[in-house]
Amino acid sequence: KAGVTQTPRYLIKTRGQQVTLSCSPISGHRSVSWYQQTPGQGLQFLFEYFSETQRNKGNFPGRFSGRQFSNSRSEMNVSTLELGDSALYLCASSPLGLAAYNEQFFGPGTRLTVL
């Protein structure tokens, strides 16, 4: 079974631009979660999607948004990029999500650099 894939792997943007990251979950997994990893804050939860609906949301500003498609693939969008948005963005999938005590399987991440 193929693992979680994320595209692109690396991205460089400038302040004020917007960016869209993509995540393809493991086949059959309906829950997709997004995390931001920075050296100072560690791994922080952004949001979870399940069956095309946002089920949980972390403590991030509205510039961070996401969506999920009917095939469970998910996208994350960050608008009006700031320098502090430079981070590794990780996507994780699971069959039914943590609410069902499923462990999450992570993709390799997208390294976003904002200049």
Add this chain to the structure above:
Amino acid sequence: DQQVKQNSPSLSVQEGRISILNCDYTNSMFDYFLWYKKYPAEGPTFLISISSIKDKNEDGRFTVFLNKSAKHLSLHIVPSQPGDSAVYFCAASNGGSQGNLIFGKGTKLSVKP
């Protein structure tokens, strides 16, 4: 306010010996705990989990112990191997009503040959 704490940023162990990684949490509503291993430039890899109804879970060389009264869990790796060198993250969840993981900041384990 950090709800999940890994107080040791790094740990160095000799090959063949036991590695013990510790994790403390503050939220008594957490009922599902997981350990992940992470290599540079890769996403975290799930290692082992434990629910709050258990106090121990074993999988090969990896054992996780949970002490609910102390709000403490630990990961034991026996015997440690050089390939175990990575950053280990402890994560907690209130699975019943909260669908996200709260991660500690990680402990970098170095296993020396």
